[in-house]
Amino acid sequence: AQTVTQSQPEMSVQEAETVTLSCTYDTSESDYYLFWYKQPPSRQMILVIRQEAYKQQNATENRFSVNFQKAAKSFSLKISDSQLGDAAMYFCPFNTGNQFYFGTGTSLTVIP
Amino acid sequence: EAQVTQNPRYLITVTGKKLTVTCSQNMNHEYMSWYRQDPGLGLRQIYYSMNVEVTDKGDVPEGYKVSRKEKRNFPLILESPSPNQTSLYFCASTMWAGLNEQFFGPGTRLTVL
Numbered sequence: 001a002q003t004v005t006q007s008q009p010e011m012s013v014q015e016a017e018t019v020t021l022s023c024t025y026d027t028s029e030s031d032y033y034l035f036w037y038k039q040p041p042s043r044q045m046i047l048v049i050r051q052e053a054y055k056q057q058n059a060t061e062n063r064f065s066v067n068f069q070k071a072a073k074s075f076s077l078k079i080s081d082s083q084l085g086d087a088a089m090y091f092c093p094f095n096t097g098n099q100f101y102f103g104t105g106t107s108l109t110v111i112p
Numbered sequence: 113e114a115q116v117t118q119n120p121r122y123l124i125t126v127t128g129k130k131l132t133v134t135c136s137q138n139m140n141h142e143y144m145s146w147y148r149q150d151p152g153l154g155l156r157q158i159y160y161s162m163n164v165e166v167t168d169k170g171d172v173p174e175g176y177k178v179s180r181k182e183k184r185n186f187p188l189i190l191e192s193p194s195p196n197q198t199s200l201y202f203c204a205s206t207m208w209a210g211l212n213e214q215f216f217g218p219g220t221r222l223t224v225l
Contacts, residue, residue, distance in 0.1 A: 004154075033211045045202065045216035052211055091154060098162060098209040099170060100145065102155035 002027045004092060004103035012109040013082045020067075021077045021106045023092035032096035034068070034075045038088040039105075048090070049077065084110050114139045118203050118217035125193060126225050133188045133220050135203030143206045144186040145170070145214070146178065148199040155202065161186055162209070193224040 003026045013019035025034070036048040051059040051068055058066050063080045075094075079086055087110045093102040116137045125131055137144065145160040147170075157170030161180040175197055177189040186205075190197060203217040 006154075043200070043219045045204070045214070047213045050211055050213070093155070095209050095211075098143075098160065098168070100147075100157050100160075100209070100214070101171075102147075102157075104152060104154040 002029075002094075002096065002099070002101045004094065004101050006090075006092060006103035006106050008106045009104070010107045010109070012111055013079070013086075014111050015082055015084060017082055018078060018080045019082055019108065021079075021090050021092075021108065023075045023077070023103060025073050025075065025092075025094050025101070025103075027073075027094065027096055027101075029096040032094050034066075034094045035092065036064070036066070036075075036077045037091045037093065038086075039091065040085075040088040045091075046088075051075070079108075082110050084112065086110050114215070116203055116205055116215050116217040118201075118220050120220060121218060122221045124223045124225065127194055128192050131190050131193060131222075133190075133201060133203075133222070135186045135188065135217060136184050137186075137203075137205040137215070138184065139205060139207075139215065140183065141205035141207050141215075142183070143209050143212075144180065145204045146176070146186070146188050147202045147204065148172065148197075149202060149219075150199050158188070158201075160209075193222075195224050198222060198224045 146158040147155045159178040201220045204214040206212040206214045
């Protein structure tokens with residue numbers, strides 16, 4: 001079975017500080033793609049960052065970076081210099097075999 | 113403007129009354145998908161379509177039907193809705209599954225009484 005586990009239902013961070021959201025997944029496939037999406041209160045899903053499983057180099061997008069540990073099946077998201085606009089629900093789906101698998105999400109609060 | 117549209121945005125209905133939620137994209141995407149979002153369960157894929165006339169079950173297809181007669185449209189049909197189908201539904205599209213970004217619609221809040 002393909003599963004995603006986000007073990008932190010809620011996290012908080014001070015504005016301008018750094019926070020890491022954890023994500024682990026389980027799949028027997030060797031070819032898959034990993035993502036982080038954010039869902040602000042508007043409910044709109046927004047892509048944050050993505051990574052191909054066969055690439056060892058960790059993806060980076062401005063203040064967002066991932067720590068991809070393939071052997072451990074871990075794909076954590078680091079947000080640097082947190083901003084109020086980062087407050088949202090964060091999901092870390094992966095895609096394999098044309099299906100997408102999402103976790104339960106982590107709700108991030110940014111404290112001014 | 114590139115977008116995925118869903119209608120209706122909000123719907124309250126009664127058990128057993130057939131309904132259809134429409135989804136349309138204007139980006140010429142091959143892949144379209146339906147998800148439901150429930151508190152504590154995250155998003156779960158209901159059905160997906162890799163191309164016109166090609167549809168496949170996701171993780172939670174029971175009680176739902178879909179069709180893909182045109183590339184741009186991917187309606188979700190609930191033939192006999194039940195209260196456990198009360199949920200927030202998202203349609204999404206992307207060029208192909210893989211590393212491509214999925215574009216999500218604004219969501220449809222469905223309540224089945």
